[in-house]
Amino acid sequence: MNRKLRVGVIGGGIGGAALIASLRQRGMEAHLFERTAAFREVGAGVQMSPNAVKILYALGLRDTLDRLGYVPEAVIGRHWRTGRENFRTPQAGACRRMFGTDCYHLHRADLLAMLVNLINPRQVTMNAHCISVTNHGQTAVARFSDHEDFEADVIVGADGVHSVVRDSLFGAEAPLFTGNICWRAVIPAALHPEFISPVTAVWQGPNGHVVTYAISGGNAQNIVAVSETPHWMAESWHVPSTREEMLQAFAGWHPDVLRELSAAESVFKWGLFDRDPMEQWSKGHITLLGDAAHPMLPFLAQGAAMALEDGYILASLLAVPGIDATEALHQYEAERMPRTSRVQLSARARGKRFHLTSPWQQFKRDFSYKLKTILSPHAAGQEAHWVFSYDATAFRPAGRRVASSVSAPEPVNG
Numbered sequence: 001m002n003r004k005l006r007v008g009v010i011g012g013g014i015g016g017a018a019l020i021a022s023l024r025q026r027g028m029e030a031h032l033f034e035r036t037a038a039f040r041e042v043g044a045g046v047q048m049s050p051n052a053v054k055i056l057y058a059l060g061l062r063d064t065l066d067r068l069g070y071v072p073e074a075v076i077g078r079h080w081r082t083g084r085e086n087f088r089t090p091q092a093g094a095c096r097r098m099f100g101t102d103c104y105h106l107h108r109a110d111l112l113a114m115l116v117n118l119i120n121p122r123q124v125t126m127n128a129h130c131i132s133v134t135n136h137g138q139t140a141v142a143r144f145s146d147h148e149d150f151e152a153d154v155i156v157g158a159d160g161v162h163s164v165v166r167d168s169l170f171g172a173e174a175p176l177f178t179g180n181i182c183w184r185a186v187i188p189a190a191l192h193p194e195f196i197s198p199v200t201a202v203w204q205g206p207n208g209h210v211v212t213y214a215i216s217g218g219n220a221q222n223i224v225a226v227s228e229t230p231h232w233m234a235e236s237w238h239v240p241s242t243r244e245e246m247l248q249a250f251a252g253w254h255p256d257v258l259r260e261l262s263a264a265e266s267v268f269k270w271g272l273f274d275r276d277p278m279e280q281w282s283k284g285h286i287t288l289l290g291d292a293a294h295p296m297l298p299f300l301a302q303g304a305a306m307a308l309e310d311g312y313i314l315a316s317l318l319a320v321p322g323i324d325a326t327e328a329l330h331q332y333e334a335e336r337m338p339r340t341s342r343v344q345l346s347a348r349a350r351g352k353r354f355h356l357t358s359p360w361q362q363f364k365r366d367f368s369y370k371l372k373t374i375l376s377p378h379a380a381g382q383e384a385h386w387v388f389s390y391d392a393t394a395f396r397p398a399g400r401r402v403a404s405s406v407s408a409p410e411p412v413n414g
């Protein structure tokens with residue numbers, strides 16, 4: 001009998017929303033539980049590289065991306081104090097030629113909204129705070145502080161870096177403070193049109209870096225300013241800060257980047273946490289997805305991209321007619337864990353490379369950028385060919401207990 005699996009998803013961030021949207025596209029109505037009263041995202045930008053964009057296209061969101069996103073011309077690496085150009089990697093057109101799609105920069109709220117628009121509102125319960133999950137024979141049960149239990153064939157924890165589902169499955173273990181804090185801000189073009197730039201700038205300094213890029217169709221400029229610090233004292237992982245505190249952390253940096261930081265308003269400060277790669281995400285009929293499974297430093301700009309890939313691939317497995325739930329989760333882990341583990345570790349390594357303090361090490365790094373610019377201009381600063389070239393939409397389930405493979409899905413909204 002080819003009964004469709006009943007699926008429950010805990011957490012309505014980018015990962016949870018992508019999973020539900022991908023399942024719906026395949027004719028499955030999974031149920032989403034989100035603890036907040038409304039879907040919401042941090043007021044900041046997000047870079048979507050081709051591996052993520054392929055999924056958004058497959059979900060029928062190409063026109064929306066073209067309308068709300070911004071396609072950067074290039075990424076430029078700069079010396080923190082002199083402003084010297086260390087590398088220039090072309091993006092618009094070049095990414096399309098090399099990886100099949102452009103890169104897009106978006107406001108996070110726009111990205112989440114476009115995914116949520118693909119979800120059936122009748123399959124969503126807001127204000128539902130999950131407190132635990134357990135396996136019960138051939139099903140799994142999620143418990144909530146304020147709602148009835150939910151029983152399903154599969155429960156997916158897409159509840160972020162502080163995942164309750166993960167704690168429930170594998171025991172509570174706090175994420176690791178990585179020694180990095182970051183300030184995030186968005187500067188509206190209406191106030192400061194002079195800062196909107198067609199190129200992404202990566203200012204590389206000792207013990208820190210600053211990334212700036214245009215979002216919202218060029219109507220705003222996004223800033224991420226990262227600085228190393230030994231301690232994160234706050235209990236919360238983001239706290240209000242001031243422009244002055246941020247500027248102090250980048251004292252002595254090039255006037256161009258300081259001018260941009262000076263235009264930031266309502267500044268928040270974040271502690272950056274990650275975890276070591278896991279050896280297992282699933283137990284019985286319960287699994288993890290996105291930051292709940294593999295929280296990472298944002299230095300490869302891949303956390304949300306990995307959550308999208310997880311969601312799309314897990315949906316393609318759960319939707320296979322007649323598939324056994326545990327077999328689907330087994331194949332999901334086999335496909336996803338090696339890649340996300342490598343991305344987690346590469347993000348850490350990139351932070352070290354960005355933040356070098358020794359002038360000799362910096363010289364060697366910058367010289368290698370120069371060399372790569374000559375040998376392979378489209379890869380010079382990116383160093384992420386293997387990340388961008390992955391195509392989750394080409395994944396096909398395999399195995400003995402799979403009744404049939406999945407055909408290319410029709411977009412929900414044309």
Ligand SMILES: Cc1cc2nc3c(=O)[nH]c(=O)nc-3n(C[C@H](O)[C@H](O)[C@H](O)COP(=O)(O)OP(=O)(O)OC[C@H]3O[C@@H](n4cnc5c(N)ncnc54)[C@H](O)[C@@H]3O)c2cc1C
Pocket residue numbers: 010011012013014015016033034035036040045046047048128129130131158159160161162163164182184224270289290291292298301302303304305306307
């Ligand atoms: C500074 C910075 C810059 C970044 N830039 C990029 C970038 O450019 N590109 C990129 O791809 N990634 C980027 N990332 C990473 C990206 O933001 C995350 O990896 C991504 O948002 C994770 O999505 P998620 O859905 O897994 O988790 P989350 O976004 O954390 O969503 C989890 C959801 O679960 C809900 N929830 C939590 N607990 C419960 C519970 N107990 N019950 C019910 N619901 C619950 C939460 O309310 C939330 O809605 C960046 C991260 C940072 C910090």
